[in-house]
Amino acid sequence: MGSDPQYIKFPDLTLAQHVFNLSNPSCPQTVRQTSLKKVQDAISENKMAPFYRHLAHPVEGILNHSGEGVPQHQASSTKSLISSNMLASRKSPQKIDFPWDESLYQSLVEDNKKELDAFQKEEDEAEEAAGDTEVLAARGKRAEFWARVGDKDKAIESHEALLEKTTFLGTKIDLVLAMIRIGLFFGDTLSVRKNIERANTLIESGGDWDRRNRLKAYKGLHLLTIRSYSVAAPLLLDSLSTFTSYELCSYSALVIYSVLAGSLSLKRVDFKAKVVDAPEIKAILGSGEDRVAALTGEVSSGPGANDEEMKDASTSRATPGAATTAINLTTLGAGSGIQAEAEAPVDFSPLANLVSSLYNGNYRSFFVALAAVEDNFLTQDRYLYEHRAWFVREMRLRAYQQLLQSYRVVGLNSMASDFGVTVDFLDRDLAKFIASNRIACTIDRVNGIIETNRPDDKNKQYADVVKHGDALITKLQKYGQAVRLRGSERS
Numbered sequence: 001m002g003s004d005p006q007y008i009k010f011p012d013l014t015l016a017q018h019v020f021n022l023s024n025p026s027c028p029q030t031v032r033q034t035s036l037k038k039v040q041d042a043i044s045e046n047k048m049a050p051f052y053r054h055l056a057h058p059v060e061g062i063l064n065h066s067g068e069g070v071p072q073h074q075a076s077s078t079k080s081l082i083s084s085n086m087l088a089s090r091k092s093p094q095k096i097d098f099p100w101d102e103s104l105y106q107s108l109v110e111d112n113k114k115e116l117d118a119f120q121k122e123e124d125e126a127e128e129a130a131g132d133t134e135v136l137a138a139r140g141k142r143a144e145f146w147a148r149v150g151d152k153d154k155a156i157e158s159h160e161a162l163l164e165k166t167t168f169l170g171t172k173i174d175l176v177l178a179m180i181r182i183g184l185f186f187g188d189t190l191s192v193r194k195n196i197e198r199a200n201t202l203i204e205s206g207g208d209w210d211r212r213n214r215l216k217a218y219k220g221l222h223l224l225t226i227r228s229y230s231v232a233a234p235l236l237l238d239s240l241s242t243f244t245s246y247e248l249c250s251y252s253a254l255v256i257y258s259v260l261a262g263s264l265s266l267k268r269v270d271f272k273a274k275v276v277d278a279p280e281i282k283a284i285l286g287s288g289e290d291r292v293a294a295l296t297g298e299v300s301s302g303p304g305a306n307d308e309e310m311k312d313a314s315t316s317r318a319t320p321g322a323a324t325t326a327i328n329l330t331t332l333g334a335g336s337g338i339q340a341e342a343e344a345p346v347d348f349s350p351l352a353n354l355v356s357s358l359y360n361g362n363y364r365s366f367f368v369a370l371a372a373v374e375d376n377f378l379t380q381d382r383y384l385y386e387h388r389a390w391f392v393r394e395m396r397l398r399a400y401q402q403l404l405q406s407y408r409v410v411g412l413n414s415m416a417s418d419f420g421v422t423v424d425f426l427d428r429d430l431a432k433f434i435a436s437n438r439i440a441c442t443i444d445r446v447n448g449i450i451e452t453n454r455p456d457d458k459n460k461q462y463a464d465v466v467k468h469g470d471a472l473i474t475k476l477q478k479y480g481q482a483v484r485l486r487g488s489e490r491s
Helices: 013-023 029-045 049-056 102-129 132-149 152-165 169-186 189-204 209-225 229-239 251-265 268-276 279-285 289-296 308-316 349-360 363-378 385-404 412-419 423-435 457-483
Strands: 409-411 441-444 449-452
Touching (some): 013 029, 013 169, 049 102, 102 132, 132 152, 132 169, 169 209, 209 229, 209 251, 229 268, 251 385, 279 349, 349 363, 363 385, 363 412, 409 412, 412 423, 423 441
Antiparallel strands (some): 441 449
């Protein structure tokens, strides 16, 4: 129950991010070249013959130019492709040279065969001279092998076979978590959802504290990829203080996901408590005294806590210098299993500006920060890229709602000036939200005003009942017309 997690080394999800970078037109050329070298080095080091074929094969490879337009899940006439959704777009960038080397591929295949033969020999010897534990250990090596070389189908198959033979609950949970990461690696949302449900069932039957926390981060990341930000935010924010799942993502990535999910979905009171004033986030997004206070624990102690030791710690610390915009988060988390690797410093200033400007109502700065967040984070992350336009639209809606809820009537020119946009843009943007009943207001272009019309709760409930009742009656009428039989047909 309390054993260290197993099967957490492969697949390497950072490798999937590098593959995404190769196909991302928003990614700088230097970053794409760096990612290309990382992918090539990983293929050579880990003997990834199936994955190399999946990426670079002249006909089947998803990064080849001759096969552009071929769906990633489509099977060839000779051999089935590994199903995946790893690319930012179906067409790869034109200046990425990912050559296919047949001799390299054959050498990788030979190396893979030798390893598999060794695993089979070890398993046969274990069956003859050892016990079930040794047999399962040999099969576990084979399962990790398929995850390492990037063969999705065989990796899932071997993990499933191992799961059926395993009796220890902790090991079962680790196997299911490994299958979740395989699904995340190849962008298989359905597989991830199915295995998260399985892991949740196993955890509820008696999982230990560490695995419960790991699953919380896994669920939060999955929900983020399917736009369930309101459900993902509490899970991700709770994971900040207990994060140990470095096999899933880096701590800096978790901070980014948590802040974005919280900024979009939390109510203002919860947004302040869990994002703006949260010690774990202040330690990263704060500046000067706020950051040092959060790192030393002074913030979490609260203003009413008369802790002498805390006073000593706060008075004895050196006066902080100018706040830096790039932070290295390697030392902010530690846990069992995979340890945090050295992370490149991340510039969190756009994220910090987004949070502060939204909470303080500096809407002109908010729009600028939102654009910077889109450029620096949304378009560069494989989990956020697909939903970037939706996220930006929802954040604009949140800002509009926050301003309009404080006023009965707002001048159109005044509101446009507050947001730093033209009146025509604001008119068009608000019209979309008004038409879809996302904002309760009307625009009067003749008088140049925006008038909010928030009904009280009783009137709103009455309107909802009438609306849903009309929809139900319409459906019943259509159903009646569909099943009505003439007299001659009733017999």
